[in-house]
Amino acid sequence: MSDKIKHISNSAELSQLFSSTTYVAVDFYADWCPPCKTIAPIYESLATKHAVDGVLAFAKVNVDHVQDVAQKYGVTAMPTFMFFKEGSQVAVNGQNMIRGADPRSLGAAAEKLGGLAQKRVASA
DSSP: OOTTEEEEOSHHHHHHHHHHOSEEEEEEEOTTOHHHHHHHHHHHHHHHHHOBTTTEEEEEEETTTOHHHHHHTTOOSSSEEEEEETTEEOOBTTBSEEESOOHHHHHHHHHHHHHHHHHHHHHO
16 A cells, blocks of 8 residues: 555544645545455555645545545545545546546546646745
8 A cells, every 4th residue: 555645534634634735636435345446556556656745645535434524525436536625625627526446537637636736846
């Protein structure tokens, strides 16, 4: 497992991540979900490639263990990927979330967020 992925175990941890990081990608998953297992290595490699401390973080939320967070964001399918800027959900490439194991959409969203993170670092 990549050390670039933050495993969220409660809503306070997610709130802390939102307050300390400009952009956050969140993977809502379940251990029993085959598509979640299929996409996990891709998400991990995207996190390794694009994460920037304090600017872009990649997080995972197990919907069975952190049910209050999954309910708060209305997660009804796994995996579901959501994107946040300064704690508010945002659309990336016209999508405010990606439902299902879609490597192309997820990769495009990570590339977009990675580019935004690099611009932020360059202007700092």
